[in-house]
Amino acid sequence: MNSFFYYNAKKVILNIIIHIFLLSIAATCLFPLIWMIGSSLKTQQTVFRDFSLIPKEMHWENYYLAWKQGGFGRYFLNTIFYTVSVVLGIVFVSSLAAYAFSRFEFVGKNLIFYMFMAAMMIPIPGSFVPLYVLLNKLHLRNTPLGYILCMINVGLSTSIFLLKTFFDKTPRELEDAARIDGCSKLGLWWHVALPLAKPVLAVVVVFNTLNVWNEYVLALIIFDSRQLMPLQVALTTFQGEFITQYPLLMAGLTITAIPVILIYILMQKYIIKGVTQGAIVE
Amino acid sequence: MRIKLTLQNYLFILPALIIFSIFYIYPFYKVFQLGLYEWDGISPVKLFVGLANFKEIIFEDKIWWRSMLNAAYITFIALTFQNTLAFCLALACDREIRLRNFYRTIFFIPPVLSEVVVGLVWQWILDGNYGILNSWLIKLGFPHLVRNWLSDPRTALNCVAIVHSWKGFGWGFLIFLAGLQTIPRELYEAAKVDGADAWQMFRNITIPLMIPVMMLVAILTVLGTMQAFVLIIAMTGGGPAYHTEVPVLRILASMRGSSRFGYACAQGISFGIILVIISFIQYRFSQKARQIY
Numbered sequence: 001m002n003s004f005f006y007y008n009a010k011k012v013i014l015n016i017i018i019h020i021f022l023l024s025i026a027a028t029c030l031f032p033l034i035w036m037i038g039s040s041l042k043t044q045q046t047v048f049r050d051f052s053l054i055p056k057e058m059h060w061e062n063y064y065l066a067w068k069q070g071g072f073g074r075y076f077l078n079t080i081f082y083t084v085s086v087v088l089g090i091v092f093v094s095s096l097a098a099y100a101f102s103r104f105e106f107v108g109k110n111l112i113f114y115m116f117m118a119a120m121m122i123p124i125p126g127s128f129v130p131l132y133v134l135l136n137k138l139h140l141r142n143t144p145l146g147y148i149l150c151m152i153n154v155g156l157s158t159s160i161f162l163l164k165t166f167f168d169k170t171p172r173e174l175e176d177a178a179r180i181d182g183c184s185k186l187g188l189w190w191h192v193a194l195p196l197a198k199p200v201l202a203v204v205v206v207f208n209t210l211n212v213w214n215e216y217v218l219a220l221i222i223f224d225s226r227q228l229m230p231l232q233v234a235l236t237t238f239q240g241e242f243i244t245q246y247p248l249l250m251a252g253l254t255i256t257a258i259p260v261i262l263i264y265i266l267m268q269k270y271i272i273k274g275v276t277q278g279a280i281v282e
Numbered sequence: 283m284r285i286k287l288t289l290q291n292y293l294f295i296l297p298a299l300i301i302f303s304i305f306y307i308y309p310f311y312k313v314f315q316l317g318l319y320e321w322d323g324i325s326p327v328k329l330f331v332g333l334a335n336f337k338e339i340i341f342e343d344k345i346w347w348r349s350m351l352n353a354a355y356i357t358f359i360a361l362t363f364q365n366t367l368a369f370c371l372a373l374a375c376d377r378e379i380r381l382r383n384f385y386r387t388i389f390f391i392p393p394v395l396s397e398v399v400v401g402l403v404w405q406w407i408l409d410g411n412y413g414i415l416n417s418w419l420i421k422l423g424f425p426h427l428v429r430n431w432l433s434d435p436r437t438a439l440n441c442v443a444i445v446h447s448w449k450g451f452g453w454g455f456l457i458f459l460a461g462l463q464t465i466p467r468e469l470y471e472a473a474k475v476d477g478a479d480a481w482q483m484f485r486n487i488t489i490p491l492m493i494p495v496m497m498l499v500a501i502l503t504v505l506g507t508m509q510a511f512v513l514i515i516a517m518t519g520g521g522p523a524y525h526t527e528v529p530v531l532r533i534l535a536s537m538r539g540s541s542r543f544g545y546a547c548a549q550g551i552s553f554g555i556i557l558v559i560i561s562f563i564q565y566r567f568s569q570k571a572r573q574i575y
Contacts (some may be wrong), residue, residue: 015379018374018377018379019379019380019381021370021371021374022371022374022375022379022381022385025367025371025389026384026385026388026389028448029388029389029391029392029448029452030388030391032400032403032404032407033391033403035403035406035407035414036399036403036406039406047412048411048412051414051417051418092297093297093298093301094298096294096295096297096298097294097295097297097298097299099294100291100294100295101295104291104294105291106288106291106292107288112295112299115302116298116302119302119306122554122558123505123509123554123557123558124309124310124313124550124554125509125529125530125533125550125553125554125557126313126530126533126534126537126546126547126549126550126553126554127309127310127313127550128534128537129313129316129533129537129543129546129547129550130308130309130310130312130313130316130547131305131309132323132537133312133316133323133543134304134305134308134309134312136323149301149304149305150305152301152305153301153302153304153305153306156298156301156302157302160298185290185294189294210394213396214395214396214397214398216396216397216398216512216515217511217512217534221537221538232396232398235398235399235402235516236398236402236515236516239402246406249402250403250406253399253402253403256396256398256399257395257396257399260394260395260396261391261394261395263394264390264391264394265387268387268390271390271394272386272390272456275453275456275457275460276456276457276460
């Protein structure tokens with residue numbers, strides 16, 4: 001009886017220690033975000049003196065000012081436009097290719113497929129230098145199209161890999177049935193394969209959305225005009241202008257971060273699946 | 283008919299192939315070509331200089347090697363501090379513990395945020411005059427510790443390394459946790475029946491089975507951290523006086539700052555080769571480690 005209590009007490013204490021450890025790390029994860037949002041609601045006078053996490057007076061108008069005066073409305077819409085275009089492009093282009101790699105036979109199939117896979121493995125640090133030169137030559141620099149095409153290429157290899165692995169595992173019976181009904185190859189891809197691939201398409205969409213939303217260096221070298229810049233570049237480029245308006249900068253950061261956090265919380269299942277799949281594929 | 287069918291097949295991969303050729307293969311080739319030239323990026327004439335750019339990188343560019351050392355230092359902190367933290371958290375969450383999903387959700391928030399957001403928020407927290415860290419230090423009675431964290435040469439690099447670890451540990455955590463959950467529970471139960479204690483089970487079951495996952499995380503950490511630079515742009519811009527400078531920032535500076543496109547490409551090639559060598563060594567090392575266990 002005594003040893004039973006002893007055993008239980010030991011277990012409880014161990015559990016408490018583990019929870020304290022986990023909670024303290026969780027707190028350090030959340031603190032900067034809360035601090036950011038708190039600071040975005042202060043005024044220029046209070047932001048340097050008031051160190052409370054949740055300010056007494058909430059100045060929500062900072063968000064309106066950041067959106068209008070700070071230009072974050074413009075940058076926000078730019079980012080949304082780039083993200084949607086790139087993700088649609090990737091889904092379209094990579095699912096077509098992955099379907100062909102999985103279902104059809106043609107000369108050079110393996111070679112081309114391994115070329116895409118090699119691109120995932122070989123790091124080219126500073127690949128932005130030749131891309132800059134190339135886009136200049138094609139007169140695509142400082143254009144949305146140039147950026148969108150570059151970013152489609154960035155997400156292509158991984159997406160093809162994920163989708164091909166999925167198609168390889170799905171049985172062909174449904175497609176055979178559809179083919180007998182006179183469906184063309186393109187029709188099979190669109191009407192049968194894509195709807196079946198929804199779970200893995202979700203992984204592709206979520207990962208690429210986060211990736212494009214957070215992308216920095218290509219946007220930095222491609223865009224000169226203020227009107228075209230996405231959020232990330234605008235934040236670092238015009239940071240200096242906000243020295244006199246710190247709460248507006250914090251509001252801008254919050255505007256940039258909130259969509260990402262929302263997507264993450266809503267689509268968590270797919271993100272965890274994507275990360276751990278990568279680990280198990282190895 | 284057959285030819286038509288084959289052409290149809292190629293049509294499916296054509297969009298991917300075109301984009302890939304223009305935006306990956308061509309730049310890949312261009313990097314190697316430009317690395318042999320001295321070129322400002324605008325003028326129609328490129329001056330062929332052979333391997334002079336590489337010679338300059340290896341023998342004269344002190345800042346380049348310093349940036350390499352800084353990146354190696356940040357990588358060292360990420361490999362030790364960040365991955366140990368990630369592994370401990372994964373071990374804690376692998377137990378039958380309440381709030382497990384809550385913790386898992388929270389730990390992966392820093393990785394989904396952009397480096398720009400993370401860098402600017404931490405810059406504000408660590409600010410010398412108005413930062414909350416200094417204000418807390420004063421309140422808690424450590425005024426002698428107050429400093430300009432990001433512009434003090436003694437602390438800047440460590441601050442960057444710690445913030446980088448803060449942003450990155452969630453990745454390792456998720457992968458470690460997934461790895462731990464693939465270990466069959468029966469192994470532990472059998473060991474318990476045989477009278478093994480917690481440490482023995484950890485030493486003889488958990489560690490050997492986790493070696494491949496640890497190696498994977500290590501490779502990902504090295505490749506990711508060596509090439510990290512956006513966080514540093516947002517926090518310090520490489521300063522004070524090159525104390526937080528990293529290789530990719532140097533490449534960017536060669537291109538945009540001094541308009542030496544050829545030199546920037548040569549730096550990219552040198553760095554790429556170093557990264558490939560490092561990951562190859564790590565790969566061989568992980569094969570060896572697998573054989574031992």
